[in-house]
Amino acid sequence: MSNTTPSPLVSVEAVHKSYGALEILKGISFDVSRGEVVCLIGPSGSGKTTMVRCINHLETIQAGRITVGGEMIGYREHNGHLLELPESRISLQRQKIGMVFQRFNLFPNLTALGNITVGPVRVQRRREAEVRAEALELLRRVRLADKADNFPSQLSGGQQQRVAIARALAMKPEVMLFDEPTSALDPETVGEVLDVIKELAAEGMTMIIVTHELGFARDVADRVIMMDQGEIVEIGAATEMFSAPRSDRTRAFLQSLK
Amino acid sequence: MVDGINIDGAFFLRYLFNPPAILWQGLWLTIWISIVAQIMGMIVGLLIALCMRSRHWWLRAFGRFYVWIWRGTPVLVQLVLIYTGVAAAGFYKYPDITIGFFVLTGPLQAALIALSLNEGAYMAEIFRAALGSIDKGQFDAVKALGMRPVTAMRYIILPQAARIVIPPLGNEFTLLIKGTSLLAVIGIRELFGTIQQLNAATFRTFELFVIAAIWYLVLTSIMGFVQRHIEAYYSRYDPPLSSQTKARVKMRGLISAQR
Ligand SMILES: Nc1ncnc2c1ncn2[C@@H]1O[C@H](COP(=O)(O)OP(=O)(O)OP(=O)(O)O)[C@@H](O)[C@H]1O
Ligand SMILES: [Mg+2]
Numbered sequence: 139m140s141n142t143t144p145s146p147l148v149s150v151e152a153v154h155k156s157y158g159a160l161e162i163l164k165g166i167s168f169d170v171s172r173g174e175v176v177c178l179i180g181p182s183g184s185g186k187t188t189m190v191r192c193i194n195h196l197e198t199i200q201a202g203r204i205t206v207g208g209e210m211i212g213y214r215e216h217n218g219h220l221l222e223l224p225e226s227r228i229s230l231q232r233q234k235i236g237m238v239f240q241r242f243n244l245f246p247n248l249t250a251l252g253n254i255t256v257g258p259v260r261v262q263r264r265r266e267a268e269v270r271a272e273a274l275e276l277l278r279r280v281r282l283a284d285k286a287d288n289f290p291s292q293l294s295g296g297q298q299q300r301v302a303i304a305r306a307l308a309m310k311p312e313v314m315l316f317d318e319p320t321s322a323l324d325p326e327t328v329g330e331v332l333d334v335i336k337e338l339a340a341e342g343m344t345m346i347i348v349t350h351e352l353g354f355a356r357d358v359a360d361r362v363i364m365m366d367q368g369e370i371v372e373i374g375a376a377t378e379m380f381s382a383p384r385s386d387r388t389r390a391f392l393q394s395l396k
Numbered sequence: 397m398v399d400g401i402n403i404d405g406a407f408f409l410r411y412l413f414n415p416p417a418i419l420w421q422g423l424w425l426t427i428w429i430s431i432v433a434q435i436m437g438m439i440v441g442l443l444i445a446l447c448m449r450s451r452h453w454w455l456r457a458f459g460r461f462y463v464w465i466w467r468g469t470p471v472l473v474q475l476v477l478i479y480t481g482v483a484a485a486g487f488y489k490y491p492d493i494t495i496g497f498f499v500l501t502g503p504l505q506a507a508l509i510a511l512s513l514n515e516g517a518y519m520a521e522i523f524r525a526a527l528g529s530i531d532k533g534q535f536d537a538v539k540a541l542g543m544r545p546v547t548a549m550r551y552i553i554l555p556q557a558a559r560i561v562i563p564p565l566g567n568e569f570t571l572l573i574k575g576t577s578l579l580a581v582i583g584i585r586e587l588f589g590t591i592q593q594l595n596a597a598t599f600r601t602f603e604l605f606v607i608a609a610i611w612y613l614v615l616t617s618i619m620g621f622v623q624r625h626i627e628a629y630y631s632r633y634d635p636p637l638s639s640q641t642k643a644r645v646k647m648r649g650l651i652s653a654q655r
Contacts (some may be wrong), residue, residue: 196536225544233542243533247555257541260551309541 145208147172147344148193148313153202154187162188164368165202170313170346175339177355177376178348181391182364186348187240189365190315193346194235195228205331206235207312233261236306236314241322242298244290250277250301251286254308262309264284269308276304280334296327309336317375352380352395364388410604411594412610422590423611429507429586430573430615436512437572438565441519450523459520466517472578474514479506479582501584511572518568526560527553559630566623570616577612587611 147168155163162185167389178186192195193204195212201220204211211231211265213220244253254273258264277283280300282306290298299319306314319335320328332354339345339358349355355362356376364379364387372385383389411419448459466474480500482488491504530553538548580589593610595601 167631171580194540196539229544231542235540236538237540239536239540240535241533243531243537245534245537245552245556247552256551257543261542261544283526305541314453 146170147174147207147301148346149203149205150189150193151203151205151327153192153204153253153261154200155185155192155197156200162368163192163199166365166370167202168363168370168373170344171310172344173342174360175343175345175358177344177359177362177390178365179352179355180371181394184365185368186316190237190317190346190348191346193313193315194232194237196237198222206231209354211235219231231259233257233309234312236309236311237250238299238302238306238314238316240318242290242295242302244298244305245301248284249287249289250293250304253290253301254305257305257309270320273304275306276307277301279337280304294327296324296330299323300330303331303334303338313344313346316349318348318350321350350395352392356380364391366391367378379389403602407598407600408606411600411603411607415607416594418585418590419587419594422585422587425584425586426573426576427560427585427615429504429511429576429579430569433508433511433515433576434572436508436568437515437519437568440512440516441521442523444520445523445527446518448520449527463517463520466514467521471510471514471575472581475507475510475578477580478510479503482506500516503579503584506582507576507579507584510643511575515568519565522561522564522568523557526557530556534617555630559627562623562627562630566627567621570619571624573619574612574613 148155150169151167153163153166154161160282162252166185166189168176177371178189188197191200193206193211197221198212201213203213203220209231212228213222215221223263230305240385242316244250245256248256251270251273254276255266255269274283274286277286282297282300285293285297285301290301291395293301304316304317316335320331323331328351332351335345335347336354336358345358347355347358359376361373362376363370363378364383364385366387372379372383379388380392383392400613444459446461447455447462450456450459479490483490483502490505492502493500493505534552534556535548538552542553576586578590579586580592583589585593591604595604598604
């Protein structure tokens with residue numbers, strides 16, 4: 139074996155994304171290794187949400203390539219052009235990428251348990267009894283064992299977000315994407331959600347997390363990526379970046395959060 | 397007693413409480429035509445609504461065209477055109493279709509086609525409004541789980557649309573039940589047609605049409621009762637709809653009632 143460095147689980151290479159004439163992502167590149175936790179920070183409108191949504195092809199891209207586990211997401215390359223894959227193929231790819239949204243997006247017509255089991259049962263066609271047992275175990279892990287039969291409308295924001303995390307985990311994804319998982323929450327419920335994510339990090343889950351919680355980023359992130367105006371300004375370890383930012387833009391952003 | 401009033405009370409009571417068999421048959425025809433046309437109308441309506449939400453412009457154009465045609469012309473004209481007109485022009489002669497013991501006559505075929513396609517246009521608008529009112533985040537969430545569109549519709553989107561659709565749907569069904577009375581013009585002996593037939597034989601016009609009105613009232617009232625129960629079932633998991641959605645649904649109800 140000549141190459142001993144393992145290939146990254148997630149690889150983002152020179153991704154360009156625009157809405158019409160407006161370029162939102164201007165050539166973003168970064169890698170995430172298996173088991174690594176990467177936090178995305180940056181001012182509002184810098185393209186963080188757009189970036190994570192490109193990783194499971196909720197957004198199209200105009201150039202570049204995104205791979206997860208070596209497989210190119212959403213497209214195949216043909217004579218240097220990107221050709222979108224068929225829906226069936228993209229659905230398969232999305233099953234290995236878990237996503238947690240800022241506003242939870244739980245299914246209001248299903249109970250907490252139903253939200254967690256619907257993916258494995260209806261998408262992965264796994265046996266209901268087996269999935270149900272796993273879902274109850276997941277609910278226990280996010281400390282909501284007693285809420286299995288509650289509908290989302292009967293849960294607090296923090297509880298809904300923990301169900302949303304369990305729903306994503308139930309698909310046994312290889313990587314989890316979080317888009318500001320706590321910014322729609324009441325301050326008193328932020329901690330319970332962050333604790334769950336920290337536990338996932340400790341268990342070795344690969345995660346890409348958009349967050350404004352610097353303390354949390356310092357605790358969980360192996361690396362922090364600072365974005366501004368559709369570009370990566372700085373990549374580094376949290377402690378170094380937060381105490382001694384190399385870029386003026388990072389310094390200004392960190393200052394604005396104080 | 398005012399002089400000149402001519403009501404046969406015994407006739408009225410006899411026909412109301414002990415109706416002849418043909419009246420029962422007419423009533424049954426009204427009921428099953430309404431139910432079948434409503435179900436087919438919902439299927440057509442859902443397909444047209446999905447067309448109108450398609451990312452292909454030609455499907456959207458087709459959806460809008462469909463709704464424009466069917467809502468913009470009277471049911472009576474559609475009915476006569478589809479039955480008499482199509483047969484007269486020689487496109488299709490409506491031969492009887494035998495399904496087991498049951499014979500679907502030409503007029504019944506035409507009636508079901510016309511009512512279903514017409515109802516489809518109204519249901520399309522209702523489904524479109526309902527699908528449009530579902531949070532965009534739901535569509536992100538089903539995709540992120542790797543759900544295919546049909547699975548997502550079946551388990552996530554349609555159940556949420558259902559609770560929005562049910563109030564105007566009840567309204568539509570009531571209109572459809574009443575609308576079946578038009579089928580008499582193509583010779584179908586549903587409730588109204590039967591009453592007309594009895595009237596031709598007995599000339600007890602007032603008594604017979606009061607009885608017709610009573611039967612329509614019974615049908616539409618049962619419908620209202622069933623609707624309230626279905627509504628309660630579908631809202632079991634949620635606090636009341638946001639006032640904005642509620643207002644929109646109410647508006648739709650008003651609009652669809654105006655035909
Ligand atoms: N559908 C869209 N059409 C046009 N522009 C869009 C669309 N979605 C996002 N944008 C623009 O893309 C830019 C990046 O948005 P994005 O949501 O990715 O930023 P963000 O870093 O997540 O910001 P925030 O911290 O506020 O969530 C913004 O300028 C936004 O206005
Ligand atoms: Mg964002």
